[in-house]
Amino acid sequence: MPPPDIKTLIDLLAYRAEVPAVTPAYAYLQESCTYQEMWQRINRFAAFLQSLDIQRGERVVMALPNGHDFFDAFYGVQRAGGIAVPIYPGFSPARILAMVQLSEARIVVLPSDTPPAQLAGFKAQADQRGLTLITVANAESFASGGDFPQIQPDDVAFIQYTSGSTGNPKGVQISHRNLLDNVRQMIVGMEITEADIFVSWLPVYHDMGLILKTMVPFYLATAVYLLPTSLRDIDLWLDTIQTHRATFTAAPDFAYRLVLRRITDPTAYDLSSLRVALNAAEPVRASTIQAFEAAFNLQNVMVAGYGLAEATVGVSMWKPSTPPKVDARGHVSVGRPFPHISVTILPDDQLVGDDQPVGVGEIGEIVIQSIANSRGYFNNPAATERLFWRDGAIRSGDLGYLDEDGYLYIVGRKKNIIIHAGHNVYPQEIEEVVNGVENVRYSAAVGIDRGGVEGEQVVIFAEVRGNEPTSGDSSPPTTDFENIVIDIVQAFNGRFGFRPARVYLVKPKTIPLTYNGKLQHQRLKAQFLEGRLDDNGRILFS
Amino acid sequence: MIIPLDDICNLVRLQLGIRQVNGADHMLENLGADSVDVVNIIATAEEKYQIEIDEAELTRLQTVSDLHQLIQQRITAANR
Structure with a gap:
């Protein structure tokens, strides 16, 4: 355990760099990084940010995958008095720029190994908006010393954007x-x-x-x-x-x-x-x-x-x-x-x-x-x-x-709760039942209100196995699809005592997930109601 | 457009999760449908055949054949 006077992550990492630990800070794949090395790189990145005139509390967006770059940048920002805003590195440039706007950031950090052509294209877009685009490798020429601000326990260390099913993500x-x-x-x-x-x-x-x-x-x-x-x-x-x-x-x-x-x-x-x-x-x-x-x-x-x-x-x-x-x-x-x-x-x-x-x-x-x-x-x-x-x-x-x-x-x-005939029905419970049906690989349940007296009704989307589009001219296995739908309706009725309004069998990967694997019910519902599942040929059978 | 009775039997099969459905089957009594199921069957038929069915007519529906006739009437009326 570190001593009790450790009040911030920066204190913690400084302490770990100073007092030798038996283990390295971490290993990424085959390569390990000691606390001393990590601390040096953090300080170097912080010095680089100071050269860019980083302000106290300034948000710095980082689209960095797992690896060494991440830690340099994440803690380097905090060391320099800024607030780290880590985001999904797989986002498109447009989405990254949207996150920059949302967090009111000026500096964006990209991976050191970003292909030069991609980096140049992104840089042009960033320049137009007055943003500064950097990579972690850009910090290499800086010394790891500097006059860094004293970080306080109640300072915001980072902002975690929650993926939010629809609309704007919220930054915790x-x-x-x-x-x-x-x-x-x-x-x-x-x-x-x-x-x-x-x-x-x-x-x-x-x-x-x-x-x-x-x-x-x-x-x-x-x-x-x-x-x-x-x-x-x-x-x-x-x-x-x-x-x-x-x-x-x-x-x-x-x-x-x-x-x-x-x-x-x-x-x-x-x-x-x-x-x-x-x-x-x-x-x-x-x-x-x-x-x-x-x-x-x-x-x-x-x-x-x-x-x-x-x-x-x-x-x-x-x-x-x-x-x-x-x-x-x-x-x-x-x-x-x-x-x-x-x-x-x-x-x-x-x-x-x-x-x-x-x-x-x-x-x-x-x-x-x-x-x-x-x-x-x-x-x-x-x-x-x-x-x-x-x-x-x-x-x-x-x-x-x-x-x-x-x-x-x-x-x-x-x-995401579905109110069926005055009773709460939980999509998760429905999905557990439907996922247990043979040949269903994944499913989602949403509530749809068609405006009739019957109120909100359960609509099920089930991704089925083994029907990836084939180039052959084999006719679709309609009877199999029918049997899957019947099995789903039976399993549902057996569990909940009523039947779903409709079951749609859809292609694999139709049901939208966040990048960390959470089912986006509201997004699926919007796609369905706007007819986008139909238009994009995602529905195999209904 | 003429809709075969089999198509309607199939629609009912999928909606109710029942493997065997015949025209003579009484939806509420034999097949265990409730009134909401009937509303949902109608909604699916409306979407599939691009027709509209008045809720008031649902009370007349008893068998799958009744449903078939009603849908056929609406399709014929819509195409006239």
Whole structure:
């Protein structure tokens, strides 16, 4: 543990560079980076930013993938007194420029290995707008010294843009204090020690990969092996766990399912070193936990977790080495909240100012009181006002409940709820049922109101397996499609006691996801209502 | 345009998730449809055949054949 006078991430990294640690800061693929090296590069980048006249609190947008560049820039900005704005490096130049505008930034950092032609094209666009486009390599000629400002605990360290299903993304402001508080909450709540060994391919430019998988290791000086975010080579993840006898990894449910689909011989891997395989950031399926542990001969290693950017990141996680708790509807408990976090469940139709929590076992909106809660969104007072309930507690927008033992269960997103004949139906529950139907690879449920007396109706979109467009002239397997639809309707009716209004079988990859794998219900609904699924030939059968 | 009874049986099959449907089947009594299912069947037919069916007419519908006749009438009327 670092000494108690560490109040910012910059203090932490300076301390780590000064007091030799047994482990390097991190390893990215085969190359490790010591704290001394990282600190030197951070300072060099900060000196470069000072030469560009960076101001205190100035936002600097960085579109950097997993790798060394990211850490230089992310902490270099903070060292120079600025606020880091990490964004998805796969965004188009237009989208990057939109994020620059949203965060009112002037400087944009691109990867050192950006192809020169691409860089030149982007530079021309940036110049027109009076922006400064740089790469991390541009800092190489600078010395690592400089007169840097004193960073305060309540200074904003970075802004995490939430991907938002429609409309403008919201920028969650995270201070140094928030980060260190949440890091400590996670260390206690997840029982992490110096002896843990982390492996992660999660994006370092997004909260879970950034805070849990890099800041926690930096805080404790534990080993961390980072990988590219691409899951094309999924063996690499398992290989790295095996080679380094890793104890802690994390991923959303889909990634574990992908492992099960792609790895034909799980016995070829020894993952027995794993203490925790955290499953978080999207709905956790009991079937995934069961299948993954069975395939790799593990027991009580995959644990469900819950968090959100507005509470910095981590809120709760199931206790490792304990059998999971799954309720009658198939929801896997995400455990009890971490220290200094309390969860309240409010009625989901509640009026502002109403403050009567619902009873044990009743579903409502999850409201979080935590020392690591963000102060709100950047430049968005209206959204910030809606975020806070009272006394700094935030409305998560997620629906869930607490059982009699205080364990939390996540049921879905508030805005995606479908109100069918006066009853709440949760898309996540529908999708769990539909995804279990043979030949369905992925599904989404949305509520559509056609304006009739019947009110909001459930419409299901199901991506089906094995129907990638072929060049051959084989006729489409209509009877198969019919059987899939009938199976879906039957499974749905068996579970919910009514039938969906319509089932659309769609091509793979039709259902929109955010770059970190979250289903975008509102976007899908808009695409459907505007006729764009039809126009683009995404619907195979209905 | 003449719509075969089979097409309507098929539409009902998919909507209700039932593998076997015949013209003589009574939607509410044999097939277990509820009134919302009937509304949804009509909505699908309206979209598929570009017709409009008045809600008041739904009360007359009993069997799949009734539905077939109603849809056929609307199509004929629309093309006149």
